[in-house]
Amino acid sequence: MIQIVDRSMLVPNIHLLTLEAPLVASKIQPGHFVIIKANEKGERIPLTVADWNREKGTVSCAFMQVGRSTRKLAALKMGDEVETFVGPLGKAIDINRFGTVACVGGCYGIGSIYPVARAIKSAGNRVVSLIEARSRFLLYWEEKIRQVSDALIVSTSDGSKGEKGHNSDRLREMLGEGQSIDLVVAIGCTFMMYAVSEATRSFGVKTIVSLNPIMVDGTGMCGACRVEVGGKTKFACVDGPDFDGHEVDWGLVLARRKAYIRHETVSEEAS
């Protein structure tokens, strides 16, 4: 059993869980994910890591409450235990000297982009971080991210803070003005990652996205996480979760997320 050593609500609907998992903490790298299962009857769900502390042996995940399993997690208190917490899974993000890197986050991905920006920054790159939320009160970790970035650009859909609009609008403007960006890394809701990929496509700027399809085992055993990249079927849990956003079949990613839409209603009604 894995114990919750800290928990907090970052903003309405987005929570941060910190778990005591020394083995995972000792190996985790930016871009990795874990699989968590709250209790005996729970589902195995994937979450990206938002932070870790190798000395203390702790790992933190930011997650958005969207359905039954994430609600179970949100209901956990300090000292509670989860049955399964396995990782690191997937491939870590390739950290290199790229030049200027845009680190892009939205919803839970504001949390997940933080360790990516931190690692890319300490590898000697110039980091421009872009984060977005629907409204001012849904933004979190601005200071944390600013500290590992050369610049931070905030967008809100309602314009209540930063610029009005989305990360993808900002990227389109920056690239349109001729600013040089060598790499874009985006983590968050599928639609945001899709929009970012579309924004950078015509400029030919390589864009890495962290796909979040439905998963079961997370080790390449079931194929639930199938995505198509460059016309080829890939298992996101072992071949990814990071892929070139310009090569991803987004229609398929969006459709496969909805595979259990009717079950989700039943599950919600039953709980």
Added chain:
Amino acid sequence: MVKVASNKTKMREQPPEERIRNFEEVPYGYSMEEAVAEANRCIQCKKPSCVQGCPVEINIPEFIRLIKEGDLRNSIRVLKETNVLPAVCGRVCPQEEQCEKYCILAKKMEPVAIGRLERFAADWEAQQGDAEIPRMKKPTGKRVAVVGTGPAGITVAGDLIQLGIEVTMYEALHEAGGVLVYGIPEFRLPKRIVAREIAHVCRMGVKLIKNVVIGTSLTVDDLLKEYDAVFIGSGAGLPWFMEIPGENLNNIYSANEYLTRANLMKAYRFPEYDTPIAHGKVVTTIGGGNVAMDSARTALRLGAKRSIVIYRRSRNEMPARDEEIHHAEEEGIVFHFLTNPVAYHGDALGMVQEVECLRMELGEPDSSGRRRPIPIEGSNFRIPVDVVVVSIGNSPNPLIPNTTPGLETGKWGNIIIDEETGRTSKKGVFAGGDVASGAATVISAMGAGKKAAKSILQYLRDGKW
């Protein structure tokens, strides 16, 4: 020769129309009287030919003789001398290809029902409470890590611990047992039987660490720093797809996913359990092996009105066990032989709606000795479906080979071993079971585990590689 009944003593079963509505085990098992009647059919050959058909060479006449005499305690001891999982093997071994095929009676009549008797003795033992802990050798101070808790891993762990070696088993999933828990369905192998066997090796002192993926959470090289040797029994868990158009539509599953959701995650008890599974009126399974039969029969139990199996050759070439095909037919599974999918078609939401197939005919035998299926041009037709389960095979997962420098693999990603010793190309690392052989059987995985345990012991003694 004494007169022997020509047929096996029947085993009572749940009637088909009832059992397709539940996940309870299909056969009930023998009563004491039935078991003795069947045991009496064994003529106790001086040179028992049955034994050569058993990959772990169980002393078959002896365990059967003890059943005849009602000495079940010793009967189970004989079984367990060579087979730590008799309750499992008695149920799932392809006996018609193994021990029973070589039974002397099989020449003229039905062979002795060796599997059923093995199951009987093992179930009797389970009813008596916890199994006996065998006598253990003095601790040697040596430590071995076992990767994977399928039949291969359990066998290695069970053998080594008795020899005084400290054993830790690592399992990627949240439950131990390998295919026995995530693949083979409850109605064929109740999960409590597997749980009991795992508990037994743990009571003997084996340490079990779940939720650790070797290759990512820890590498084989990490393990070698802590242990004197490593055994890899990680199975053949990577599912194949046909790579045809439309195969990534929703409600098209690999058999691994379908069975994992149903068995391990208990989706048949949704919404009590959180994991969902698609419930279709028409479920189509692609393939002709045991895994396909398990998927098609699971579909019925999940409420499918029609469960179809599409297989590209004919019934004669089907690799599934006779008993499974027979059970499937009794339950009303519909077979489309000499048929092969070429594409899937879906609706606007990306849900599969139709499978497009081609008819096939059989040509000359291929390398497997089975007649090769040849597509009939222009014979395309479509079958309306709600759910598809692709069950065309598995190969070993590359996670461990990819993260273990110096570990050689073959064409299918299988770890290359020396058959006799289970040694890999890397010093101190042994492997066996499906990860080395490709998808095979429970008993062959156990056989490989036995050989590996012996040679691990040898290696721990002399350090020679």
